[in-house]
Amino acid sequence: MTESPHSGLLGSAPTRRTLLKAGLVGGAGVAAGPTLWTRAARSAAPAAGVHLSYGADPTSGMNVSWSTAGSVQAPRLDLGLTPDYGLRLDADSVSSLRVDSVYHHVDLSDLRPGTRYYYRLSHDGGSSTRGSFTTAPEAGESFRFAAFGDMGVADDAARNVNLIRQQRAEFAFVVGDIAYADEGGMGTSRESQQHFGVWDEFLTQIQSSAAAIPWMTTVGNHEMENGNGELGYNGYRARFRHPGNGAAGGQETYSFVRGNVAFIALDGNDATYEYKRNAGYLGAAGDAWLEMQLAIFRSRSDIDFILVGFHQCAYCTNVAHASDGGVRDRWEPLFDRYQVDVVINGHNHCYERTHLMRAGKPVREAPRGSTVDTNDGTIYITAGGGGASAYPDVLPKMSYYTNAQGLKIPELTDYRAVGDATHSVAFFDAHPRDAQGRATLDLEVVASDGSKVDTLTIGRTR
Ligand SMILES: [Fe+2]
Ligand SMILES: [Fe+2]
Structure with a gap:
């Protein structure tokens, strides 16, 4: 090298x-x-x-x-x-x-x-x-944003870039596996599996959108470039800038507030039990930072929704990677305690959404097209249809999660509400509180061919 x-x-x-x-x-x-x-x-x-x-x-x-x-x-x-x-x-x-x-x-x-x-x-x-x-306006206005992961450089990825423009998203929240410069994805790739030139192809692909609206990125497993810095993130860090207000020890975590929604970006590679190259590098210090952010945001009277994004799935039935016990063990108790409204993941190249979850169980049904209240539970979304080769969507009665020993532990898939295998982008419309004190976050998932994959009205009342 x-x-x-x-x-x-x-x-x-x-x-x-x-x-x-x-x-x-x-x-x-x-x-x-x-x-x-x-x-x-x-x-x-x-x-x-x-x-x-x-x-x-x-x-x-x-x-x-x-x-x-x-x-x-x-x-x-x-x-x-x-x-x-x-x-x-x-x-x-x-x-x-x-x-x-x-x-x-x-x-x-x-x-x-x-x-x-x-x-x-x-x-x-x-x-x-x-x-x-x-620039973002002061609070009080509705706004639309896009969320997805696993884009890469591909025809459907380019179609999704156009979709983000057509849908008039004001910014994009990208939950890892960005350009796939590190093909192996385990942070141990040989040079023959590393294609660092694809970063430039990716940045060219997204320019029609990203030169006009912010693309807020987080790292996935394909951003761990073996030999490129201690964490393998030097390629990512050379190309992207972030708010810089995250946990000490890395630049990959950050938070920002847009209107009545707080966004927290985490590094799933720190918590995963699947590909452990960077597991635990932030560890307890990173979790303390996360809890502090959650406590601050949940206590602020001007914030209704908390949305957390990271790469590996807390809940996904897709058998390619399914669910990650590491992100559950590290972060799910905090998401429950501070009533995180929505968690956005990627990694499995498909779309999936859970019912409302608490303590690892579905507590309220949230079928496609329904209206729910996230005071009752957290919604976990896999938005991994950004454009990289899609994984087949088969709903098994049983899926699995990866445990601390790296074993695939079978479990029921009763948490799953909606699933779809086509490439898609999740769009959210955030609206301020109405006269009854209820704010809404309208989810609309659109496939790269324009068809609707999922809709959900997410409400929260103070
Ligand atoms: Fe991926
Ligand atoms: Fe991934």
Whole structure:
């Protein structure tokens, strides 16, 4: 394995959070910080793989990321309330293992809520790439978001990207197995099973959506790249930026609040009993962080729903991977105690949804098309139909969970409410409380051909 020739210069460049005073936008130009990349320009090509992610506060923070085919001079972002821009910000640039591409990031903060910003990405000697995004408004408005995992690079994956645009999602929550750069998926792949160039194909595939709305990603087992950092996450970290407010010891956990919904991203590789390469690296400290987040969010009067996303399934009947006893043992008691409303997983390449669950048992039925109240129980969704090759959907009377010894322990499938094998994306419409104090989260799962897979009205009353 050889390192990219750029890694010595840029591989350890720290993330620099650029304080952007929104009041200055549209006024005099401001250049922040030193230019980090000063080698002679190698590429006149424009920015590629442009993608966004929220900062810790979606009303004021946005990360803008892109790549160039090689090293470039003075990569930068111009920003403004109009396409006249007005603010110029230098990018943080990092390289990654066995690819020539260089990844550029600008972390914007202190933006105005609910405001459209125009950006232009450029470097010396290259043509520019333009785009725009809108920051999250202050609470009180309805909004739509997409959730799914296991996308990869494929025709159905590209169709799902179009679907996310057509459905007017305001952001995407991606629960791992992103580009499948590590084909083996156990974190032990040989070089012949590693295709790090597919990251760029993936970022090109999603740009039509991700350059306009944030894609909030979490890691799956296929992000554990053997030989690429202690956890194997260096390839992922080179390409994605996150809120940076998660458990100490990793960058893969984070939380953010959009309107009346709190989102928590966890690293399922830390808890799984299936492929244990990274199991326990956050451990009790990670769980303490999770409990603190849950306690804070459940006590906040402005938050109705708590949605937790991670890769491996707590409840899924699909016999490919079925359920993971590790994520149950570590996190399910916390989800019960703090009444988490919805858990989103992937890993099994299908769609599934449970009835309302408490203490490992279905406590209330939630058939397709019904209205339920998540004060009564948590709904577990497998949204693994993002585009990677689908697993056949066969509803067995018995499925299994993987236990701490890695054994497949048979169990009943009475928790399953809905299942579907086609590629699909789960969309949620979050609505603020009505006059009776009841907030709703409307689930609509749409297949990549546009057909409806599942609907559910999820309510919570304070
Ligand atoms: Fe997957
Ligand atoms: Fe997976």
